[in-house]
Amino acid sequence: MARCHMRSLILFLVFALFASPSQGFSGTKNKIKSAVFFSPKLVMSPGSVSDPRLFDIDFPRGHIGIKGFDAEVVDEVGKPVPLHETYLHHWLVQPYYARKGSSKLPQQEMFRNHGFSRQDPETNLDSRSSDIIIVKNGGLCRGVTLRHYFGLGSETRKTSTYVPDPYAVEIDNPEEIPDGYEFKWLLNIHAIDTRGVEDRKGCIECLCDLYNVTVDEYGRTIKPGYKGGLHCCYDKTQCRVKSGFGNGEKQRNLYLKYTVKWVDWDNTVMPAKIYFLDVTDSWKKSEGSSIGGDSLKHNCHVEYVVEPCKKTNGDGCIDVKKKSLMMPFSGYIIYAVAHQHAGGVGAALYRESGEGICTSMAKYGDGVEPGNEAGYIVGMTSCYPADPVKVSYGETLTMEFNYSSAVGHTGVMGLFCLLVAQQLPEPKSSLLDLFQEEA
Numbered sequence: 001m002a003r004c005h006m007r008s009l010i011l012f013l014v015f016a017l018f019a020s021p022s023q024g025f026s027g028t029k030n031k032i033k034s035a036v037f038f039s040p041k042l043v044m045s046p047g048s049v050s051d052p053r054l055f056d057i058d059f060p061r062g063h064i065g066i067k068g069f070d071a072e073v074v075d076e077v078g079k080p081v082p083l084h085e086t087y088l089h090h091w092l093v094q095p096y097y098a099r100k101g102s103s104k105l106p107q108q109e110m111f112r113n114h115g116f117s118r119q120d121p122e123t124n125l126d127s128r129s130s131d132i133i134i135v136k137n138g139g140l141c142r143g144v145t146l147r148h149y150f151g152l153g154s155e156t157r158k159t160s161t162y163v164p165d166p167y168a169v170e171i172d173n174p175e176e177i178p179d180g181y182e183f184k185w186l187l188n189i190h191a192i193d194t195r196g197v198e199d200r201k202g203c204i205e206c207l208c209d210l211y212n213v214t215v216d217e218y219g220r221t222i223k224p225g226y227k228g229g230l231h232c233c234y235d236k237t238q239c240r241v242k243s244g245f246g247n248g249e250k251q252r253n254l255y256l257k258y259t260v261k262w263v264d265w266d267n268t269v270m271p272a273k274i275y276f277l278d279v280t281d282s283w284k285k286s287e288g289s290s291i292g293g294d295s296l297k298h299n300c301h302v303e304y305v306v307e308p309c310k311k312t313n314g315d316g317c318i319d320v321k322k323k324s325l326m327m328p329f330s331g332y333i334i335y336a337v338a339h340q341h342a343g344g345v346g347a348a349l350y351r352e353s354g355e356g357i358c359t360s361m362a363k364y365g366d367g368v369e370p371g372n373e374a375g376y377i378v379g380m381t382s383c384y385p386a387d388p389v390k391v392s393y394g395e396t397l398t399m400e401f402n403y404s405s406a407v408g409h410t411g412v413m414g415l416f417c418l419l420v421a422q423q424l425p426e427p428k429s430s431l432l433d434l435f436q437e438e439a
């Protein structure tokens with residue numbers, strides 16, 4: 001029932017933009033299409049947390065190339081909701097293959113049984129006997145964390161996700177579907193309603209004290225010393241609200257509105273693969289070992305803590321966290337962007353030689369309106385190298401994430417998302433190309 005209602009809410013605005021031939025698409029073959037979808041509703045009230053895994057969401061179907069994925073939280077009438085009312089901790093979309101006929105399982109059941117929990121052995125995910133097979137990104141994290149394709153947090157409104165021409169992220173190649181399975185998408189939205197809360201910063205940084213929880217999302221006792229992070233602000237937890245802040249009439253339904261841009265796949269589109277590098281990855285280069293072996297040791301913790309600096313006035317207090325990782329691919333970086341939480345200043349990715357590859361800086365709002373909320377990261381600058389950056393298999397790249405440590409932070413992140421192309425387009429010189437562009 002709820003699902004039918006949602007479908008009727010979907011504004012299916014497909015329109016075609018004609019890509020300019022000079023950007024690499026010739027003729028009218030590769031029209032960029034765009035569609036706007038709404039997630040199932042999130043019922044939010046002051047202090048509440050929604051963190052559902054929504055299986056089989058609406059998405060363009062077929063063998064396509066994704067060109068962009070943008071999202072924001074809106075209310076019942078489609079009006080954007082500011083971060084100081086509903087903090088968007090993150091959203092992420094994960095493609096998967098579902099066994100045909102298995103979609104009737106209740107969602108929680110599917111969640112427990114099919115390897116999204118960290119407790120499940122990874123082999124579960126790859127098993128062809130499973131009802132669900134996750135389609136993972138290129139790497140580097142092992143296990144079930146950071147295997148998604150697209151995902152951002154509070155910065156979503158002002159961060160470019162556009163995949164530069166002539167590249168796209170290939171989806172649902174019919175030659176890769178296992179027999180008896182179909183391609184689907186899973187959406188995870190993590191939203192925290194901070195209206196009327198006692199400590200807004202504490203709620204969005206998931207301080208355990210404010211959530212009054214003793215066990216994490218998997219029912220495990222929270223370790224002493226764990227002050228804050230995802231284990232304390234999972235689905236249906238509640239952040240402490242100011243006493244007397246009535247919440248009965250303040251309950252409301254919100255949606256993640258997401259806009260997908262894509263092209264139909266054909267041989268003029270060049271594939272780009274998605275990689276996530278995590279500054280908390282505990283991978284270590286070991287003597288004489290191959291990357292293949294080492295790649296199994298990636299253990300991404302996703303979150304970390306920024307301790308407050310010791311200086312009395314907090315001036316110039318910056319927490320710098322660095323990590324060097326060996327790249328398990330050869331290719332060209334055509335896009336890069338970092339993900340940080342409030343307090344983040346910016347991040348950089350560079351080669352062993354010190355040569356910079358990308359600097360992605362945090363943009364803060366200075367008002368109250370959606371997209372410009374003061375105190376929040378409302379965007380991250382992204383990199384589109386004019387000359388795609390060549391990376392060789394086994395090359396070591398270093399990430400650097402800076403946070404202000406004037407005050408401490410819990411549950412912060414330091415991720416770099418890269419789009420890597422295997423090949424560059426052929427230089428355009430033949431008469432045929434010229435002819436096609438004219439046509």
Ligand SMILES: *[C@@H]1O[C@H](CO)[C@@H](O)[C@H](O)[C@H]1NC(C)=O
Binds near residue numbers: 212
């Ligand atoms: C915290 O949780 C306990 C049970 O786990 C409950 O008895 C107590 O009232 C809660 N405190 C607040 C402030 O909600």
Ligand SMILES: *[C@@H]1O[C@H](CO)[C@@H](O)[C@H](O)[C@H]1NC(C)=O
Binds near residue numbers: 347400401
């Ligand atoms: C991070 O901070 C260090 C020390 O202040 C500085 O040298 C570096 O340029 C900063 N990097 C970024 C990406 O802001």
